[in-house]
Amino acid sequence: VSDLAPAVPPVGRHVRPGDIAPVVARYAGLLLAAVVILLPLYYLVYIALSVPGQEFKFPPGLLPDPTQVQNLPNAWRGSTDVGAPGTGSLAPYFLNSLMYVGLATLGALITQSIVAYALARMDFPGKNVIFALTVAMLMMPFVVTLIPRFILFRNLGLTNSLWPLIIPWWFGGSAYGIFLMRQFFLSIPREIDEAARVDGAGHWRILWRILIPQATPILVALGILEGSYFWNDLLGPLIYVDSESKKPLSLGIFFMSQAPFGINYALFFSVTVLMVLPVVLVFLVLQRRFQSGFLHSGLGGR
């Protein structure tokens, strides 16, 4: 990210008060934004580490008093110490979520790059029609396909499993991913694969050996967007999964919040923290590539 405007006047120029004021104003804005954005995240962790029933305190200290870090492992084990009503361990839910996210994201990234490659690099009759349809699908609301998809998978006998949520992603899955990936491929100079073609490489080889290694930023960006969508997906599992043993984390946690005697906030948010933590860690590790993936996808039809 080198093409940012220099905020500080170039060295050697005399700094006038007029140059300082905008910077101060900007910092005030940045500070406000940081507080507003962080407030809910801070409280998420704050409540998670509180004693159940004593989450609220005014004025609130910087940390809950007492701070119960053991809430987190207890919530994981389903121990009654955080007031869990014998929910049992979170591990099965976690594994279900992992399966859903892993298989769906993998399928999406593989098939979307193949299709995007064809749309970006190959010439064939009907290509423009297919691309136009893809852009149209971009605007198709999911509610329209919700019910027929449910009926389709019910007739296939696949309800009460996560398969109806995974299978479509092995067939391209969403126009959004294909579109972004195509834009990214277009931004890679053609000369690179022309050279490989002269050396006798076919399309399949060019895609996997040459374009994909260059496309890691967009793969990371899409992987995070689609993966976190699957991880947090509530409506999908709600429609397709009935058995407790097949529920992913999102659905399992959700029902914790609908307990008949009111929510145990400390428990609910302990579990939420456990659910959010892996995603946040992955994001933090990959966030540089995540941002550059967007930077080079030339969004907005440019």
Added chain:
Amino acid sequence: VAYLFVAPWLIGMSAFYIGPMVASFVYSLTDYPIIAKPRWIGLGNYREMLHDEQFRKALEVTTVYMAGSVILYVGGALCLALLCNRRLPGVGMLRTLIFLPSLVPLFAMAILWGWFFNKDFGIVNYVLGQLGVGRQGFFQSSSQALPLCITISFWTVGTAFVVFLAGLQSIPQDLYEASRIDGAGALRRFWHVTLPMLSPVILFNLVIGVILSFQVFDIAWALTNGGPGNATLFFVLYIWRQAFQNFAMGYASALAWVLFLIIVLVTAVIFRTARYWVHYEGAK
């Protein structure tokens, strides 16, 4: 070979998009209580909507929510992106932070806000009490619940923010240099350089925002269950109830088609107006 490459998507698009779209239109012309075979009733479902009080309410609630949250979503993301479009110490970290709330499941965020704004023990009511302002109903008040739902949707700006940031960074710096030499102030530069150059990205985020916010579900499902009264009866929640609680698949399909047509109409209007305010480089 090319067709082999696009084959997965051709199958996927037919089986999971176009096919279901056609199917749902056919279902919308039937009475289909899932356990029995669909029975043809023509436009009966659509006629029923005309007398359906809840349908009208859902439409109204969803439209208000859409308008409010799109303004917050696009406007908020744009402001944040403009703020962060400078290389100042600390900005990099803030960019990362702004995306974080988008990684928290929306229903958990909704429940968190429910805790803040709880009528009986919420912090906000406590503070208001100390200030001598009376206790507010918030999510239990039919006039305050919807505006609150709109407000809390602000914390999903992450994706739009990242997209705006990428758009801002791809504006060539020499345009700014040129206008600076011409003596344009910051405000003029924003109006005559940043906004036109960013307009395709604004269009993209606007359209995505409209489509997403028309289909809001998680907030109502987790927090308000459509209430109080029907003050937060979002359209998709109503469709879900008809389909998976009343098992009226035919009626639910008809509802989905109505929402679909509304979304198509609204996005068509946006694209229509786009030619007046979206600036494409090279196109004069």
